Amino acid sequence: PPNVTADTGMDVLTHAIEAYVSTQSHDCSDALAERAIKLVCEYLPKAYADGDDIKAREKMHNASCLAGIAFDKVSLGINHSIAHAIGAKFHISHGRANSLLLVHVIDYNSQIKGYKTIEFSETAKKYAEISSFLKLNIFNEKIAVDSLKDAIIKLQKQLNMPLTLTECGIDAKEVESMKDEIAELALNDNCTKTNPVKPTKEDIIKILEKII
Numbered sequence: 001p002p003n004v005t006a007d008t009g010m011d012v013l014t015h016a017i018e019a020y021v022s023t024q025s026h027d028c029s030d031a032l033a034e035r036a037i038k039l040v041c042e043y044l045p046k047a048y049a050d051g052d053d054i055k056a057r058e059k060m061h062n063a064s065c066l067a068g069i070a071f072d073k074v075s076l077g078i079n080h081s082i083a084h085a086i087g088a089k090f091h092i093s094h095g096r097a098n099s100l101l102l103v104h105v106i107d108y109n110s111q112i113k114g115y116k117t118i119e120f121s122e123t124a125k126k127y128a129e130i131s132s133f134l135k136l137n138i139f140n141e142k143i144a145v146d147s148l149k150d151a152i153i154k155l156q157k158q159l160n161m162p163l164t165l166t167e168c169g170i171d172a173k174e175v176e177s178m179k180d181e182i183a184e185l186a187l188n189d190n191c192t193k194t195n196p197v198k199p200t201k202e203d204i205i206k207i208l209e210k211i212i
C-alpha cells in the first residue's frame with residue numbers, strides 16, 4: 001500500500017543519512033549510502049505514486065539493500081534511537097517515526113547557529129556533501145543543510161506524510177508526560193553511540209518537542 005511504501009522508504013533514507021554521518025563512517029559506507037540516498041530521492045515518489053511501477057520498486061529494493069549494508073558497517077544515530085522509543089510508546093510505524101524526526105535531527109547534528117558561523121562542523125560538511133550530490137543549493141554549509149532539510153520536507157509532502165505526532169493522532173499531553181522516559185530510552189539506545197554529536201537528555205527532549 002502507498003503508506004507502507006512511504007514509511008519504509010523514509011526508513012531507507014534515514015538509514016542512509018545516519019550511516020553517512022555516523023562517527024564510524026568511511027569511504028566504503030559513504031559510497032553505499034550516497035547511492036541509496038540518490039535512489040530514494042528519485043524513485044520513492046514514483047513507487048508511492050504507482051505501486052505497479054516495477055522499475056521504481058526495484059530501485060527502492062536496491063536502495064534499501066545498499067543503505068542496509070552501509071549501516072550494518074557503521075551503525076546509525078539518534079534519529080533511530082528516538083524513533084525506537086516513540087514507535088514503541090505510541091505505536092506508530094518505524095519508518096514514520098524516523099520520518100517525523102529526520103529534519104530535526106539533521107538540524108541538531110549540524111550544530112549551525114545563525115548565518116555568521118565561520119567554521120562549520122565536520123557533520124555539517126557531510127550533510128552539505130549530500131546536498132551537493134543531490135544537486136541542491138550549496139552556496140555554503142548553512143544553505144546546503146537548509147536545502148537538504150527543505151528537500152526532505154518536500155519529499156514528505158509528496159508522500160502525504162505527517163510531520164508531527166499530533167498529525168499521527170497522538171495526544172500532545174500524552175507525549176509531554178512521557179518526554180523524560182523517551183529521552184532516557186533514546187540516550188541508552190545502541191544507535192546513540194555512533195551519533196556524530198553526543199546528546200544530553202535535554203537535547204533529546206528539545207528534539208522531541210519539535211515533533212509534538
Ligand SMILES: [Fe+2]
Nearest residue numbers: 011015080094
Ligand atoms: Fe530503520
